[in-house]
Amino acid sequence: MKVELETLKELQLVTNRLLELEKLLSAVPSEVQSLETEWQEMQSKLEGLTQNRSETEQKLKTSRESLEVATQQNKKFEHDLNAVTNSKEYSAVLKEIDSARKKIGHLNEEITQHSTELAELKSKIDECSQLAQESEAKYKEALETHRGSQADHQQEFEAKTAEKATILKKVSAPLLSQFNRIAARRNGVGLSLCVNSICTACNVRVRANIVDQLRTGNRVIQCESCQRILCYHEEEPAGK
Numbered sequence: 001m002k003v004e005l006e007t008l009k010e011l012q013l014v015t016n017r018l019l020e021l022e023k024l025l026s027a028v029p030s031e032v033q034s035l036e037t038e039w040q041e042m043q044s045k046l047e048g049l050t051q052n053r054s055e056t057e058q059k060l061k062t063s064r065e066s067l068e069v070a071t072q073q074n075k076k077f078e079h080d081l082n083a084v085t086n087s088k089e090y091s092a093v094l095k096e097i098d099s100a101r102k103k104i105g106h107l108n109e110e111i112t113q114h115s116t117e118l119a120e121l122k123s124k125i126d127e128c129s130q131l132a133q134e135s136e137a138k139y140k141e142a143l144e145t146h147r148g149s150q151a152d153h154q155q156e157f158e159a160k161t162a163e164k165a166t167i168l169k170k171v172s173a174p175l176l177s178q179f180n181r182i183a184a185r186r187n188g189v190g191l192s193l194c195v196n197s198i199c200t201a202c203n204v205r206v207r208a209n210i211v212d213q214l215r216t217g218n219r220v221i222q223c224e225s226c227q228r229i230l231c232y233h234e235e236e237p238a239g240k
């Protein structure tokens with residue numbers, strides 16, 4: 001029985017590591033996630049600026065076309081001024097010229113404003129696309145490193161799965177089903193080490209006569225507190 005309990009202990013250790021590996025394999029580290037978020041934010045900022053630029057370009061084009069039209073109209077009015085026959089017509093044409101010139105002035109202001117905006121947007125876009133490239137590189141590097149470590153974990157996962165299968169063959173069916181029943185209710189932990197008279201799973205003291213029985217390891221004893229199968233362990237367990 002003592003040998004079987006030792007085998008069960010090995011089973012517990014390999015099961016614990018498999019659970020850890022499952023978690024590691026399914027999770028993307030938060031630093032990689034935040035680098036991805038940073039890159040996505042930079043990309044959407046860049047998209048916004050690019051959108052803004054094409055809108056401004058369109059406005060500039062419209063203003064230039066309007067200016068062209070207004071300039072032609074103004075020329076026509078100036079030409080008309082030579083052909084007026086009375087003062088009423090004269091003042092009417094003058095009024096048109098005045099309004100056309102105001103319009104031209106206004107359009108020129110608009111064009112200047114749009115051009116300034118375009119120049120500013122261009123430098124913002126240059127800056128932003130530089131930053132986007134940098135954060136993309138940082139993210140991809142972190143992701144690659146993470147995937148590298150995942151490959152190690154995947155390899156270990158496969159090795160531990162094979163190890164578990166081998167261990168399972170060495171445990172008797174009744175003991176294994178008892179272990180599995182307990183493990184299913186206790187987060188996958190069906191066996192606990194009794195170290196310095198304490199159940200290491202639930203931290204409850206194990207009675208002295210039970211510890212004596214555990215030391216001989218002649219029968220399967222469950223912790224009176226957490227019900228896990230107890231396995232006697234002389235000192236603090238060294239790591240995993």
Ligand SMILES: [Zn+2]
Binds near residue numbers: 223224227228
């Ligand atoms: Zn316990």
